[in-house]
Amino acid sequence: MDYQKTAKELVPLLGGKDNIISASHCATRLRLVIDDESKVDKENMEDMEGVKGAFSSSGQFQIIFGTGTVNKVFEPFAEEIGLNDQTEEKNQKQMDHNEAAKQNMNPVSRFAKVLSNIFVPIIPAIVAAGMLMGLLNLLNRFGWVNPESSLYILLDMFSSAAFIVLPILIGYSAAREFGGNTYLGAVIGGIMTHPTLLNPWGLQDGDVQPEVLSFIGMDIELLGYQGTVIPVLLTVYVMCMLEKFFRKFVPNMVDLLVTPFLTIMSTGFVALMVVGPLGRLLGEGVTSSLSYLYDTGAGFAGLVFGGLYSLIVLTGVHHSFHAIEAEILGQVGFNYLLPIWAVANVAQGGAGLAVWFKTRNKKMKEIAAPSALAAFLGITEPVIFGVNLRYRRPFIGAAIGGALGGAYVTITNVTANGIGVTGLPMFAIANEPVNYAIGILIAVGGAFIATWILGWQEEEKQPKKEAPNDDKDNEEKTEKAI
Known part of the structure; x- marks a missing residue:
């Protein structure tokens, strides 16, 4: 992939350099504040190499490239639009747009955004502590280290510091x-x-x-x-x-x-x-x-939460769950919600895998496989927005798989020692790794089968209309007159 070429081609599709007020990126997406989104050519943008989807949400236009790719595209893109050469007028315009976007959010979305901004920077500390707790559990379970040893005492100290x-x-x-x-x-x-x-x-x-x-x-x-x-x-x-x-x-x-x-x-x-x-x-x-x-209703709770979680992700409200999970972790000592979110995420990957096997669209095959893999690692945006939501029924299939997996991990009391890590990486902080593995298989398999049975309507690319040609029109009119 030619990142410089991709960055250069993006600018006119976004309505030109002057239409882009600000740009940043997260782990998977290019996040843009656009002056006039009616000038954005979303259809041709999604046909570009490396682009897994594009959508507008919470005052930002977001382009999904995936982990490891987005940062390589962002660097030449920032140079292309002169990101570091912002004028005072453009900076003020950006502030006005950000404030307007914030005011346009409903109260629930605004509240979720606030909690997200507070907790996302803290997550690495809690993840590190949770993984250390997981390591201590393994050492203790298999008797590899004496709990009275200096190594165990030091690791216990390291793991509890973040919560203190x-x-x-x-x-x-x-x-x-x-x-x-x-x-x-x-x-x-x-x-x-x-x-x-x-x-x-x-x-x-x-x-x-x-x-x-x-x-x-x-x-x-x-x-x-x-x-x-x-x-x-x-x-x-x-x-x-x-x-x-x-x-x-x-x-x-x-x-x-x-x-x-x-x-x-x-x-x-x-x-x-x-x-x-x-x-x-x-x-x-x-x-x-x-x-x-x-x-009292573990299986039912897991069924409902696992089935609805991906729908909640679309609203952005799921970011507010970090506060609840951290509260539970501090009060109870373990997190029983994270395994439900984790199997719901991998279920999206299972649905994306079904699309990859069944679709005849070459472009979709290129998107579906790496997007499904990213979902298994806990990053769901590419497969949700780039694959499953585009066809709709695979998203429903993923919800079914998430519900089944969520029911299983709650019935078998699968919990975690931290927050923020889902998919396969959650094995490092899972207290019941065997049952968690079974829960993943149920979620992925259920989503795959449900998506395959439900099917979907393949998109047929409409041929582009040719630009009007005055000479050609005149010739046709002359022939008709004759």
């Missing part, structure tokens, strides 16, 4: 998203995990109870927030509001000293006396409700 400081990580990331000082957000996370406060894991021992302080007629329970999510999110949001409030009234010459002082002091009291306890109750309520549903 999770409120600090969330505090930093949330403050950035809410428009506050990121380091003040980290300090708030530190206050909520201070060694003076009893780690909530200590409550598992019935003889240990947190101390209680009496302050202005109120009792403050000295219980920490290690491993929690919702209390920290709410507290940092309040912190950012207070910081902005104080900044309006504090003179500029003393702002650096006074605003942080007032912000931390006031937020600290609010955190321990009001917002923190309320957030803890809310988090425990969410966790308890999901745990009850999981314990």
Whole structure:
């Protein structure tokens, strides 16, 4: 693939350089803010080599290239559109478009976007901790290392660190998203995990109870927030509001000293006396409700969640699940939702594999095989948007496979030690690897068979209309007259 040529051909199909306000890329997609999307030639774009699909979502026009390809296309594309030579007018236009796109989202999508922006940067830390926990489970299960050995103790320390400081990580990331000082957000996370406060894991021992302080007629329970999510999110949001409030009234010459002082002091009291306890109750309520549903109707819950997950992915709301999973992981000690998402993802790959076997479209064959492989590795955008949704019925087949796989992994109590890793890589953090493997086979096989039976209507490429030719029209009119 000639990446320079691809980048050059993309520009006119996007309506020209002036129609592209901004460009960036994620793991699989080129993400563009377009001035006028009516000028975009989506049909011819999807016929280009390497392009697995294109769609517009949440104010962005996204072109799917796949892992490892998108970054190689982006570099010459950025040069082609002069990304680093933005004018002040264009920068302002980009800001206006981003704000307009945000306002056009419905409240649920906007909320999901906020949570996504907070948790996606934190995921690598939780993934690393989860994989270390998985390694410890293997060492312990097969007796390869003595639990009293220095190696085991050190690995246990490494694996638990991310969850101990999770409120600090969330505090930093949330403050950035809410428009506050990121380091003040980290300090708030530190206050909520201070060694003076009893780690909530200590409550598992019935003889240990947190101390209680009496302050202005109120009792403050000295219980920490290690491993929690919702209390920290709410507290940092309040912190950012207070910081902005104080900044309006504090003179500029003393702002650096006074605003942080007032912000931390006031937020600290609010955190321990009001917002923190309320957030803890809310988090425990969410966790308890999901745990009850999981314990009493595991198979049904897995069937429903596994079948609907890919549909939720289309809305973008699935990003908000990271917060729920992190809360469950911190409170319960394992994640029972991730295996459901994982089998739903590989089911999309199973449907894409059926398309690859059955389709006669050469272009679709080139897209379906690598897209299905990417889905098995946990990256589903190429196969969802480039293959299954294009034909619709394969997407339904994938939902059927995801439902079957989801039912199995919940019935057999497959759980994970982390968040964010699905597909085959989740074996590293799966607590029941054998049952997880069976769940994957059921999801992929179910999706493959359902897609094959449902079938789909192959797209027939319509011949392009020739450009009007005035001379030819005149000749035809003359012949007709004669």
